[in-house]
Amino acid sequence: MMFLVVFLLTLLSHVPALDACPKCGNMLVPYPLSTSDNCGNPRYRIYCNNGALEFLSAQGLYYRILSINPSAYKLVIRPPLIGKDTCYSSDLAVGGLRLDENLPFNISVRNTVMLFNCSDNILLSPLNCSSTSYCRQYEEIEEGSGCKGTLCCHFLKDASMTSHRIRVRVGGCTAYTSVVDIKPVDPVDKWNYGIELQWMPPY
Ligand SMILES: *[C@@H]1O[C@H](CO)[C@@H](O)[C@H](O)[C@H]1NC(C)=O
Numbered sequence: 074m075m076f077l078v079v080f081l082l083t084l085l086s087h088v089p090a091l092d093a094c095p096k097c098g099n100m101l102v103p104y105p106l107s108t109s110d111n112c113g114n115p116r117y118r119i120y121c122n123n124g125a126l127e128f129l130s131a132q133g134l135y136y137r138i139l140s141i142n143p144s145a146y147k148l149v150i151r152p153p154l155i156g157k158d159t160c161y162s163s164d165l166a167v168g169g170l171r172l173d174e175n176l177p178f179n180i181s182v183r184n185t186v187m188l189f190n191c192s193d194n195i196l197l198s199p200l201n202c203s204s205t206s207y208c209r210q211y212e213e214i215e216e217g218s219g220c221k222g223t224l225c226c227h228f229l230k231d232a233s234m235t236s237h238r239i240r241v242r243v244g245g246c247t248a249y250t251s252v253v254d255i256k257p258v259d260p261v262d263k264w265n266y267g268i269e270l271q272w273m274p275p276y
């Protein structure tokens with residue numbers, strides 16, 4: 074009997090791939106997210122760097138994970154910083170955010186993306202660049218102040234668009250941010266800034 078128990082315990086301790094990973098800083102790392110080869114599902118790799126949970130883009134940049142909702146298969150990453158003098162997103166040099174299409178993550182349809190410092194030719198695309206666009210409100214707060222007065226637009230990242238990329242470039246738009254599940258009645262400082270990603274459940 075005792076032998077059987079020991080045997081079973083040994084067996085259980087040898088299926089680490091099914092275990093959730095340990096906390097990173099004060100954040101839980103729910104399954105299938107994985108911070109190392111020894112826990113979670115390695116296909117759902119995220120990174121615990123100096124006690125901060127981060128997501129790695131296909132461009133090789135890390136984005137801080139702000140929250141995780143395992144029952145909805147979603148996590149929210151922090152949008153890149155925007156230069157106060159330049160109105161450049163910190164990931165402009167690599168063209169913005171791009172997710173590896175071979176990985177089980179995509180950009181959810183609840184993101185309202187705002188683009189800043191756009192060139193005129195962007196007006197041809199189906200974006201809301203009017204004087205009532207949400208982006209005009211963002212320019213009024215501290216984080217967006219570097220983009221004040223530039224041509225800006227917003228759009229809902231819905232299913233008609235690529236779900237693996239938010240693009241910025243010199244000669245297009247040079248900065249962006251995103252708000253999850255925007256509520257028009259909410260004041261700009263109550264907006265939930267972030268880029269929501271979702272993952273395909275395993276199996
Ligand atoms: C642009 O967005 C604002 C805020 O949602 C909205 O009030 C306005 O009607 C939109 N304009 C166009 C042209 O879609």
Ligand SMILES: *[C@@H]1O[C@H](CO)[C@@H](O)[C@H](O)[C@H]1NC(C)=O
Pocket residue numbers: 158159160161190219220223242243244245247
């Ligand atoms: C906006 O982008 C242009 C290049 O597209 C750049 O020259 C300019 O410095 C940027 N920033 C602002 C605040 O206009």
Ligand SMILES: *[C@@H]1O[C@H](CO)[C@@H](O)[C@H](O)[C@H]1NC(C)=O
Pocket residue numbers: 178179180232235236271272273274
């Ligand atoms: C993103 O991934 C989810 C979960 O796998 C899927 O249901 C959804 O259709 C995907 N969205 C797009 C636009 O590919």
